[in-house]
Amino acid sequence: MNVQEVQFRNFAPETSRVQFSSDRASFQQRTAVVAEAAATEVEAVDREARFPRKAIDAARKQRLLGTQIPIEFGGDGASMSDVTDMCYALGRACASAGMIFAMHQTKVACLVRHGGGSAWHEKLMRRVATEQLLLASSTTEGQNGGNIRFSSAAVERAGTEISLLRDATVISYGAEADGIVTIARRADEAAGSDQVMLAITRDDYSLEPTLAWETLGMRGTCSAGFKLNFKGTAEQIFPVPYDRIHAQTMTPVAHLCWSSVWAGIAAAAVDRAQLFIRKAARGSGGNMPPGASHFTAAKMTLTKLRAIITANLESYAAREQDERALSSIDFQSSINLLKVEASELAVAAVLHAMRACGLSGYRNDTDVSIGRHLRDVLSAPIMINNDRILASMGSATLMSAVPVSLRD
Template structure:
């Protein structure tokens, strides 16, 4: 346990715990402007208003930049899907708009964006190209891990600074061998030789590995460590070699290029993140992954609903106001989408309030909520896309045409398969019985 004379993050809206507290290793210190002690003057109403204006201006700027990337993504989305290729156009636009480094802290040259900000961008991109949005989400999950658990490490803070300046793209390797879906177990171990490390693994799924500038991978801490005693290691592109072992020709999310590789990396011991993976997984990786993925799937579903909406309106105009037979399905799709959006937004608020408080992040109810968000979001996104297709009828079922929902539905279907819902439900089953049924309908 590292004791640091800084407060831990509390509510993004300023409800941080007062006073100086010890914080666990890997948590994030509040910046000076976030600490308001009793001896400091309270901001005036004018200062609060100006602060809110700046916040709104930053938000508008981020949305504008995300919209620009989404426009580029939409232009190439069909080709990316048809050819199962990396969305180069999207990520050139993302680099031009400086989006890859938005979560990098301001003191390291970034914008200090929140996970909620990132989720907004994921949703916007998801409406144009599911593969682009998913790659962006996977990249930002790794950035969040570095920011929340390794920003005080010299090597990793240097990587974050480079990421912001050069707009590097981070990939992750958390699957291994035939049991690759179990993120909490690693067979391959880090080999240490003095200040150097070497690492080899069979990464059965390594999304956009050939197009990344760095890979963050799970590993067993040492050869004599248990499979569950894991660490994360960051390797730069020039420090590893990828040997293809499996191709990627799938129904949806084809542009993620999630092929399999034999991964061989060499680097410095300092490249191992200072916090155990067990902590990183529960505090950041799982919740941020499920939040950003859910935002992506919500965006994909929203694109399907928008096509169905345009189909119903166009058909009604052409037929003297008479709605097409499938119009009722648009109602279901629209309301289900609203419910999905609300669920993701509520989960984001809950995560931001938890901040880096270990007690909140490790609470059974919080962990189950974040796990089941992924299950609910994936199932709802699929249902929404199906309803949208039914609203469009044959026009939605086609692979071509302006009302085709084919790509959206196929991308949505990946949500329950690529990270299997059954595995998540099974892992949550043992703790679900410990959560009490609420006594009241509303929280007090």
């Protein structure tokens, strides 16, 4: 393990038999165990494009997969701030493990916020907490690209039974998941934007592989394409229309969690740049190497990235119980811009870190190699393409007032 990249050795391992507490120190300690496990296989996960099994197994043992589930359903009742801290730590250790964790937690957040009052979804909450189920996401299909507010496949109904056949061009870690949270048109006659969300478990569906996952980075997310064939009951449909879930939970939580993973990748790269600059300065009698200014730029960019995430976390927390505020134009614009800004800043920070290290950072066989970090973080502007987000925001930003003071 590279201790400059993941500094978690001061935490003692715990086992699944321990009575876990839900305070922040416990979350940090438990996450540290998972991050250490992730760091031991990160190179193999990237090289072989394989699922980060050690990291996810450790997350199960530390009971982090159900950490957001309310205490009354067997979880920790962790806050979004707690979850994004976990995403950041795991992103530093292994980008793929961090992103899998982030996507899973986004689905769990939808279940927690919008599944209450539904006996089927409350039972699933208990199962996630008790069995530490891993939930995947299926929102991309056919030719819709990253437009998750339009579905082609529709729910078919026969009394209380329902079915869904979906051409899912991407289901990240779909073959490894214990369940999938997916969206579809409400019915055959419904418009593409009239959507419902469903939670389905492994015994309800089959997956037929259609597209492989051979990519530049984020290789361990195993985001292959599948034909999804599901048969279940109508009670598996969330009791809330998807447009509300999308605005209140899916978008803000996904963007907060993803951004935290990207910040973690950037932090790992900055760690390596700092190590390189320190070694170079010691070797030259205290003279700074040519790339020192890029290290400063990397550190400043990471600071800005973390500040943007923190500001949006606070904004989300202030509105979390107010559905109208969460759906407002100002909040939706802000949380979408978080995704755009965070992804661009993360890429910039990693590029500065590589330039700080020069050839040593460019090589794949040094202790300050940043190639993997750069390949992983380059997925950030593409994952729900920034251009698509900015284009869709044009009308909304025109309707939003320009603040008249710094505190507005």
